[in-house]
């Protein structure tokens with residue numbers, strides 16, 4: 001077996017070398033100006049100590065309030081024992097900054113290329129950067145593998161105990177292909193099932209390179225498929241399959257992404273949403289029409305602002321329905337509903353919906369009655385004659401949800417858990433309702449473990465809401481329903497707070513587009529003839545367009561494959 005103590009690491013981390021006295025340099029990501037004065041503590045056993053001072057960083061105001069200096073000491077003997085071949089100044093990475101076990105223990109850190117800092121005690125800033133995933137699995141593979149080293153097979157169905165070499169290398173077999181890695185919580189083994197790996201081969205024979213679709217029958221793969229060879233190659237895990245000699249290459253970053261212990265999807269777009277309240281009126285996001293029409297980079301800037309703020313104006317748009325439609329279709333095709341596709345409406349009740357009246361409309365999201373509510377919505381005020389009013393209202397539903405959770409966690413839970421019906425029934429022959437009930441606050445769990453569930457969609461139109469079930473709670477009939485109404489009342493109160501409401505008068509030539517899954521909209525009552533044009537776009541089509549105009553094709557594919 002040619003798996004030796006790691007040439008891998010020397011190949012990849014030539015700069016790692018143990019300094020004679022580790023205390024000469026503390027290893028951290030970033031010294032902060034307020035780091036304590038340099039000192040070189042020598043432990044009682046005379047061993048130089050690597051002292052890591054931990055400063056928890058949250059938002060500046062929290063940091064001031066919560067500044068907690070915590071530290072851990074690692075003797076050089078610990079470092080050299082824990083990272084035997086890491087001949088070098090060992091950079092350390094701290095595990096999840098949100099929940100540091102204190103004092104930090106050896107399993108809280110693992111080696112990464114260090115960024116040396118001036119002498120003295122740097123402070124590890126536990127922010128997203130500090131937590132950045134290793135740039136390649138090598139920095140997470142334990143140093144027992146080597147480049148192009150083949151991992152031996154274990155004896156068929158052998159007992160757990162002898163599924164590892166004397167060097168500690170886990171062997172593959174019917175149980176899958178194990179890889180020993182560093183992950184949150186220290187060294188661990190991920191096991192890659194052979195059938196799963198074979199099914200996910202991305203070579204140009206297995207994936208139609210024009211359509212990116214799977215180009216073979218998954219179910220023709222023998223259920224008990226096994227490798228004939230497994231190699232830890234430089235650019236990934238290379239597996240030769242015993243049934244047909246097919247060779248698959250799995251890039252390390254891809255493996256990292258899908259290992260349930262490691263998944264932290266660093267290549268998924270960072271959550272860069274900017275929440276806002278009434279103050280956004282001072283400087284609302286906008287992009288110029290010419291930019292958008294000129295090229296996809298302009299569409300990228302437009303969709304990026306929508307992705308960040310949940311809405312964006314377009315300056316300099318011709319005051320014409322045709323040009324408005326052309327503008328909207330720069331993102332994607334318009335979604336057709338029972339209101340038609342591109343809409344150009346006024347208060348003529350041509351459709352039996354309060355939007356086609358002069359009535360005030362409280363903050364709401366549209367199409368709550370579809371299983372898949374419309375993603376983007378555009379309003380372009382083309383004209384408003386012989387009348388006044390009709391101011392537009394926007395409220396950041398994601399900010400409102402966070403306030404609700406901060407102020408009344410039980411109400412947040414009720415609106416997140418209790419599913420209710422929604423409907424559109426005003427027009428003859430049309431009675432639309434989602435395939436199932438949905439709650440007001442809809443969440444999802446992002447791939448990367450360790451981050452809590454994310455709010456995905458606000459579904460709120462109290463006028464289109466159906467009948468809340470008579471829910472019991474804690475054995476009391478109707479208690480659950482009462483909880484929902486109390487929660488909805490609190491939610492409604494937050495939406496109506498002056499510092500949450502962004503009121504603006506729409507202007508001809510300046511269309512507004514917003515994310516209908518996040519931003520609620522409404523209007524004040526009006527008089528006169530008021531004409532608005534616009535349309536809906538599916539959320540998935542919007543996100544696809546945002547992804548492909550803000551990332552390269554390769555990055556975009558990596559985010560979803």
Ligand SMILES: C[N+](C)(C)CCCC[C@H](N)C(=O)O
Nearest residue numbers: 339343345353355365366367
């Ligand atoms: C199509 N257009 C935007 C003019 C009107 C849509 C009506 C909105 C409906 N009340 C809802 O909440 O979905």
Ligand SMILES: O=C(O)CCC(=O)C(=O)O
Nearest residue numbers: 355361366392521522523
């Ligand atoms: O007329 C407006 O300004 C908004 C209408 C509306 O809220 C809607 O169509 O959903």
